Amino acid sequence: MHIKQQETERHTLSVTVDNEAGVLARIAGMFTARGYNIDSLTVADVTEDDSISRITIVTTGTPAVIEQVVAQLDRLVNVHRVIDLTERGNFVERELALVKVAGTGEHRIEALRLAEVYRARVVDATTGSFVFEVTGASEKIDKFIELMSEIGLIEVARTGVAAIVRGKEAV
Amino acid sequence: MTTEMSGADILIQALNDQGVEVVFGYPGGAVLPIYDALFNQQRIKHILVRQEGGAAHAAEGYARSTGKPGVVLVTSGPGATNAITGIADAMMDSIPMVVITGQVGTPLIGSDAFQECDTVGITRHVTKHNYLVKDPAKLGDIIHEAFHIATSGRPGPVVIDLPKDVQVATAPYRRTNVNALPHRGYKPQVKGDLAQIEEAVELLANAERPMIYTGGGIINSGPGASLILRELVRLTGAPVTSTLMGLGALPASSPHWLGMLGMHGTYEANMAMNKCDVMLCLGARFDDRVTGRLDAFSPESKKIHIDIDRASINKTVRVDLPIIGDVGRVMEDMVKLWKAKELRPRDLKPWWATIKTWQERNCLAYPEKLDSGEIVPQLAIRKLWEATHRQQPIITTEVGQHQMWAAQHFDFESPNKWLTSGGLGTMGYGLPAAIGAQLGNPKALVIDIAGEASIQMNIQEMGTATQYRLPVKIFILNNEYMGMVRQWQDLTYGSRYSESYSDSLPDFVKLAEAYGWKGIRIETPDQLEQGIADMLAHDGPVMVDCMVAKMANCFPMIPSGAAHTDMILDPAQVSGVMDDEAKALV
Structure with a gap:
C-alpha cells in the first residue's frame, strides 16, 4: 500500500490575535496537531496598547485543507479574525x-551589480564579504539567493512574509 | 474599596457565583490552599474520587445528564496528567467542563519542581481553551470566562492552571459580567442565516427521499431542541437516524425512527442515508464511523449541515448548504418558516415503502437461545430494557461490543439519558460517568452497562459510590474477551486473538462485596430476569456479573473501508482477512 498525494495550493493568511502568552504556541500547535503545513509565519503586535498581534501565515494544502485551516484558526478563542x-x-x-x-575580485563586482x-x-562590508538587505515578494528573494549561490553565498536570514490588502480599506 | 480575598477564596466565591453545586476532585500538594477554602464552606459539595481520571469522567457524566457544566479540581503534575483522558474525552464529545488544576508556585514554574508539569502545554490540544493564572486579580474574570467558553458555542472542556502562590496571594474580587470579558474574539454564532434556512426548508419540502441525520449537538442544545426536532419531523414526515451521541433526541418509539446509523447502525438507517435525495444533518459531524467509505457516502443527496462549529462544515464531507448556528435555534426558525409558507412535504409513500423493505431485513434480530446454553448478550440488554425502561433510567457505558449492543437494543425515549464515550472511545468511562450522573440526578436509576475488560479501567471508583451512598448499578456483559478487539481480529486478522483474552479476571461478586456493594452473578438464561430484578430491588450499589456468549460478535457492521451498502448483516458473511487499504483506514 502506498499513501496518495494530492494537488496543493499556497495561501497567505492574515490572523489577528490577542497579544498574550501562549497564543503563538496555540496556533503553531494547531498546525502540527492537524498535520497542516506552515511555510512561513511572522508575528508582531500592531496596536498602540500592545493588545493585538497580527500574524501572517503562509501555508500549503489542498483547497479543502486550506478551508479547514481557516476554520480551525477561527475556532481558537484568542483569534479575532x-x-x-x-x-x-x-x-x-x-x-x-x-x-x-563572500568573494574577491570579479565575484565581488558581480555581487554588487x-x-x-x-x-x-x-x-x-569587509574586504572579503558583503551582507545584503533585500526586500520583496518571496519569489524575488528566492531568485536573488539563487543567483548569489553561484557567486559565493555564505548564509541567509529571512523574516517570513508580511502581507496587507491593497487600497484604502482596512480588512 | 472591596476587601481582598485569597486566590483560593476567590475561586470558591466565583464557583458559588456560577451556581456550582458539585466538584469532583482529589487533593494534593499544589491545591492544599483550595482544599482548605473548601473545608470552610458548605455550599459546594466535593466528591472525592479514587483517581483523577475518575473525576474527569464523573464530571462528564454529571454534565451530560444535567446539562450543567461539570467541575473538576485536581493537583499539579500527576493529578493533571491523570485527568487528561477525561478532558480529551470531553473535547471530542463536546461536554461542558471546567477543570481547575493546581500548579507549583510561579517562581518554580519551569524549574522541574516536584509534581510540576506543563499543564497548559499538555492540555492545549485537548481543551477548548486553557489558562495559566499568574495574578489573583485576574482570577475571578478568568473563572467566569472559562464557564462562559465551556458552556457556549460548541461546548468543551476548559482548564484553569492555578499556581500555589496565586491561591494564597490576595486580590479584590467582583462578580464579572460575561460581556465585559477579555477575549473579544470569542463570539459563537447562535442564530442561523435566515436566507439559508429558507433554502433548507424549500429543499426539504421538495425532497422525494428526505433523511434527517441527528447528532450530539441536539442534546447539547438543550431539551428544547429535542422537542422542536419532533415538530420538524412531524412537519416534514422524514425518517430520522442518529449518531451514537444523539440517541434519545427522537424517541425510539417514534414511527419515523430508523435506528442508529454508521458502523454498527441499522441496515435501514444506512441504506436510507445512501439513497436519500436530501440529507438534513443536525448537530452531527460526519465522523468516519458514521460515513464509512467517503467516496461512496450518500452519493445522490443534497446535503444540508447545521452546526454551531464552523470547522465541522466541509471537514470530511462536502455539503451543499451549510448553516452555522445553534441547532435548536435553527430548527425553530425552520419550523416557523415551514408553517409561515404553509409548506407540505411531497408524497413520501414510495420512499417509506422502500424503507419498509429494508426494515423487513430485521437486521438487529438475534437468537433467543444458543445450543451452548450461553446467554445471548443482545437478549441480556433487551431484558434489562424491559425491566427498567418505565423508570427512564440513565444508561452509561464503557467502550466495546457491550456499548454497541446497548446502543442497538436499549431504546431511549428522551435526551440526556444515554452517556457514552463516542469520539475518544474511552474504556473506563462508564462507572465514573454513572457516579456523576447519579449525583446530578439523585432519584434516577443509573446503570453502567459494561464489559469485563472496560470496567477494570476505572474500577477503583466503586469506592467513591460506596462513600457517597450512590446506588449506581453496573451490569457487566462478561464474555472474557476484549470483545470488539477480538471481533476485529475475527474479521481482519484471521482470528489470531493477539492479547484480546481477559485473563485472570477477578471474582466480580466478591469484589463488589469487598467494596460494600451487592454482587450478583447471572450464569444461565433462566437466571437473567431474576438477576435483573434482584439488582433493581437493592437500594444500594450493585455489580452484576452477567456471563454471556463468549464468541458472539456485534452485527450489523460496516467493515472498515466499506460503503453503507456493504453491510455485514450476520456472522456467516464474515471473511477472515482484509486488504492493507482497509486495515489502514482504522
Missing part, C-alpha cells in the same frame, strides 16, 4: 532577507 488573502486577492506581500556573500538590479542594500 482570519483572512485568507490569497482567496480575497489584491494584496501585497513582502519579505526581508539578509544575505551574506546583481544587488543593484535587485535593489538590495549593502548593510555590512
Whole structure:
C-alpha cells in the first residue's frame, strides 16, 4: 500500500490575535496537531496598547485543507479574525532577507551589480564579504539567493512574509 | 474599596457565583490552599474520587445528564496528567467542563519542581481553551470566562492552571459580567442565516427521499431542541437516524425512527442515508464511523449541515448548504418558516415503502437461545430494557461490543439519558460517568452497562459510590474477551486473538462485596430476569456479573473501508482477512 498525494495550493493568511502568552504556541500547535503545513509565519503586535498581534501565515494544502485551516484558526478563542488573502486577492506581500556573500575580485563586482538590479542594500562590508538587505515578494528573494549561490553565498536570514490588502480599506 | 480575598477564596466565591453545586476532585500538594477554602464552606459539595481520571469522567457524566457544566479540581503534575483522558474525552464529545488544576508556585514554574508539569502545554490540544493564572486579580474574570467558553458555542472542556502562590496571594474580587470579558474574539454564532434556512426548508419540502441525520449537538442544545426536532419531523414526515451521541433526541418509539446509523447502525438507517435525495444533518459531524467509505457516502443527496462549529462544515464531507448556528435555534426558525409558507412535504409513500423493505431485513434480530446454553448478550440488554425502561433510567457505558449492543437494543425515549464515550472511545468511562450522573440526578436509576475488560479501567471508583451512598448499578456483559478487539481480529486478522483474552479476571461478586456493594452473578438464561430484578430491588450499589456468549460478535457492521451498502448483516458473511487499504483506514 502506498499513501496518495494530492494537488496543493499556497495561501497567505492574515490572523489577528490577542497579544498574550501562549497564543503563538496555540496556533503553531494547531498546525502540527492537524498535520497542516506552515511555510512561513511572522508575528508582531500592531496596536498602540500592545493588545493585538497580527500574524501572517503562509501555508500549503489542498483547497479543502486550506478551508479547514481557516476554520480551525477561527475556532481558537484568542483569534479575532482570519483572512485568507490569497482567496480575497489584491494584496501585497513582502519579505526581508539578509544575505551574506563572500568573494574577491570579479565575484565581488558581480555581487554588487546583481544587488543593484535587485535593489538590495549593502548593510555590512569587509574586504572579503558583503551582507545584503533585500526586500520583496518571496519569489524575488528566492531568485536573488539563487543567483548569489553561484557567486559565493555564505548564509541567509529571512523574516517570513508580511502581507496587507491593497487600497484604502482596512480588512 | 472591596476587601481582598485569597486566590483560593476567590475561586470558591466565583464557583458559588456560577451556581456550582458539585466538584469532583482529589487533593494534593499544589491545591492544599483550595482544599482548605473548601473545608470552610458548605455550599459546594466535593466528591472525592479514587483517581483523577475518575473525576474527569464523573464530571462528564454529571454534565451530560444535567446539562450543567461539570467541575473538576485536581493537583499539579500527576493529578493533571491523570485527568487528561477525561478532558480529551470531553473535547471530542463536546461536554461542558471546567477543570481547575493546581500548579507549583510561579517562581518554580519551569524549574522541574516536584509534581510540576506543563499543564497548559499538555492540555492545549485537548481543551477548548486553557489558562495559566499568574495574578489573583485576574482570577475571578478568568473563572467566569472559562464557564462562559465551556458552556457556549460548541461546548468543551476548559482548564484553569492555578499556581500555589496565586491561591494564597490576595486580590479584590467582583462578580464579572460575561460581556465585559477579555477575549473579544470569542463570539459563537447562535442564530442561523435566515436566507439559508429558507433554502433548507424549500429543499426539504421538495425532497422525494428526505433523511434527517441527528447528532450530539441536539442534546447539547438543550431539551428544547429535542422537542422542536419532533415538530420538524412531524412537519416534514422524514425518517430520522442518529449518531451514537444523539440517541434519545427522537424517541425510539417514534414511527419515523430508523435506528442508529454508521458502523454498527441499522441496515435501514444506512441504506436510507445512501439513497436519500436530501440529507438534513443536525448537530452531527460526519465522523468516519458514521460515513464509512467517503467516496461512496450518500452519493445522490443534497446535503444540508447545521452546526454551531464552523470547522465541522466541509471537514470530511462536502455539503451543499451549510448553516452555522445553534441547532435548536435553527430548527425553530425552520419550523416557523415551514408553517409561515404553509409548506407540505411531497408524497413520501414510495420512499417509506422502500424503507419498509429494508426494515423487513430485521437486521438487529438475534437468537433467543444458543445450543451452548450461553446467554445471548443482545437478549441480556433487551431484558434489562424491559425491566427498567418505565423508570427512564440513565444508561452509561464503557467502550466495546457491550456499548454497541446497548446502543442497538436499549431504546431511549428522551435526551440526556444515554452517556457514552463516542469520539475518544474511552474504556473506563462508564462507572465514573454513572457516579456523576447519579449525583446530578439523585432519584434516577443509573446503570453502567459494561464489559469485563472496560470496567477494570476505572474500577477503583466503586469506592467513591460506596462513600457517597450512590446506588449506581453496573451490569457487566462478561464474555472474557476484549470483545470488539477480538471481533476485529475475527474479521481482519484471521482470528489470531493477539492479547484480546481477559485473563485472570477477578471474582466480580466478591469484589463488589469487598467494596460494600451487592454482587450478583447471572450464569444461565433462566437466571437473567431474576438477576435483573434482584439488582433493581437493592437500594444500594450493585455489580452484576452477567456471563454471556463468549464468541458472539456485534452485527450489523460496516467493515472498515466499506460503503453503507456493504453491510455485514450476520456472522456467516464474515471473511477472515482484509486488504492493507482497509486495515489502514482504522
